[in-house]
Amino acid sequence: MIFPYLDIILRSLAVYFFMTIALRVFGKKELSQLNTADIILILLISNSVQNAMVGPDTSLLGGLVAALALFIINYIIKKLTHKYKGLNELLLDKPEVLIHNGILDFNALSKLDISHEELKEAAREHGLEHLTDIKLAMLEVDGTISIISEDKKQLKQSHFKRKHNHKNLRK
Structure with missing residues (x-):
């Protein structure tokens, strides 16, 4: 059977x-x-x-x-x-470093097709005005961008979800 x-x-x-x-x-x-x-x-x-x-x-x-x-x-x-x-x-994928100590990893950003505007949007969602304020930004395995800021007071427990319309943001 x-x-x-x-x-x-x-x-x-x-x-x-x-x-x-x-x-x-x-x-x-x-x-x-x-x-x-x-x-x-x-x-x-x-x-x-x-x-x-x-x-x-x-x-x-x-x-x-x-x-x-x-x-x-x-x-x-x-x-x-x-x-x-x-x-x-x-x-399984691994998390990817996007920014380390305020320095953007342009190779990773290019490979992952993440725009400068997307990073700025993720920073704003985490309460940060400038990308240089970011100690570490990672593209996590679930597609979210998590951010740790230089200022410990700015640390938030939120995640930025990537949007598919990011190609329209490039200039």
Whole structure:
């Protein structure tokens, strides 16, 4: 009885790894704030891969087996990435330094496609007027920009979410 569902499990695993690789390639900055087009994309992707996972089995049990396989592989991957640092570095992004002691890392900013205006907006959200007041600015793995200021009184527990319209801000 389990063999008909083995195909669904294997298909679900293939889709899971494809989506993991695709998200790794397209980067964390795409996940920081979802707009309408992003939500539509996610819905269309989920619809397009649904048939790839369950094949001709559109039964409730087939869908539940696919979902269970996804939950299990996600659980296993999380456990393995915590245990094996190399796998963690391969599958998961790392935080990126954007500003250190008031000095902008232009290579990182260019690679991550973060504009000067985005950094200034993040600084303002953290109550800072100038980028030189920033001790450390990081693009976190969830796409937020976290900032530690030189002035300990200015330290806030907020996060700046990147917006997708940052290309319009460049001059």
